[in-house]
Amino acid sequence: MTEDGIxxxxxxxxxHPLPLGLGGVGxxxxxxxxxxxxxxxxxxxxAPPQLRARRRDLMAHQELLLTLADDGPVLPMRFGMVAPDETVVRRQLSDAEERHLAALEDLAGRVEINLKALPADDSLAALVQGDATIRGLRETVRRRPGYEANLRLGEAVATxxxxxxxxxxHEIVRxxxxxxxxxxxxxxxxxxxVNMSFLVDRGDSAGFTAEAxxxxxHHSDRVVLRIAGPLPCYSFLEPRALAGRAGG
Incomplete structure (x- = not known):
């Protein structure tokens, strides 16, 4: 390897087999x-010189992890993990061998699915109908329009x-x-x-996503749900599975 690290x-x-014909970052x-x-x-x-979070490198990192996961459990590193040299990598692998094996066993046959819940901005009509405070503030704006009245209404609506x-x-998460x-x-x-990640069986990932x-x-009058996955199991690892410096 080079002075830029590993x-x-x-x-x-x-x-674990390596994927054929698939390159890394750089x-x-x-x-x-x-x-x-x-x-x-x-x-x-x-490690490429002057590593940055460029789209092509982010995609290469993600694609490699997903392809590796097709052949068995993987403990994924976040983008930009660089170790100074091979000796450091080998020492840390050796020191944590049993812990890594246990984590790999826990993740075998499983993937991560992430859900993010955002406000449904087009649900204002339902909000006004169901919230007496909002109705009152809107009526005040109609009768006595002004900056402060509009500000109070806007803040109340956003909240x-x-x-x-x-x-x-949270209902969806439960x-x-x-x-x-x-x-x-x-x-x-x-x-x-809401930002939650779920560890699910790989074979159930499609069913889990369909249910989400x-x-x-069902809750579209209140929430927009963003679903990402299946993903490498980033959220179910120890914070520092392998020490190093993060690029980007």
Whole structure:
């Protein structure tokens, strides 16, 4: 490898096959290799100089992880994980071998699906009909229009839309939770009232998504549901499965 370090995509079992004909990050795409250490391995390539979160590299990272997952469990690294050299990677694989094997066993045959609940902005009519406070503020604006009255109405509408989206989002989460092996909250996202990830069986991912879409339609007067997946199981790993510096 070079002085730019080693780009780490994932940790897998040592017998995990590498996908044929699939390159890694960089231009030209990096050659993907497997560094075996005992019963585990790191999937790596040469780290490109001046690594940035360019679309082609983000897509290459994601595609490689999804393709790897077709052949067995994967502990995915977030985009931009770079280790200084092979020695560091091997040492950390060796030190955490048992923990990595246990995590791989937990994720075998499973994928992540993420749901984000956002306010349904086109539901104002239903909101006005069902919220006496909003109706009163709107009537005030009609009778005595002005900046402060409009501001109070706008703030009340935004708060109510967010509350309704959060309530509907949590109802959807409760309905879907029995189908998942694990559920975890994601980080706060601007404009998003609920951000949850579910660990589900790979074979049930289509059914899980279909049920989420059905629930979204049922609650469409209150919430817009964004569904992403199946994804690598980022949200169900230890925070630092492999130490390194993050590029981008």
């Amino acid at each position: 780009y780490v995509y994932a940790i897998v079992r040592a017998d 231009d030209p795409p990096g050659v993907v290799e497997r560094l075996d250490e005992g019963r585990v391995a790191a999937v790596v390539s040469q 109510a839309l967010a509350r309704r989206a959060a309530e509907a989002g 309905a879907l939770t029995p189908r998942a092996h694990a559920v975890t909250a994601g980080p706060d996202v601007s404009g998003c009232q 879409e059905r629930l979204a339609r």
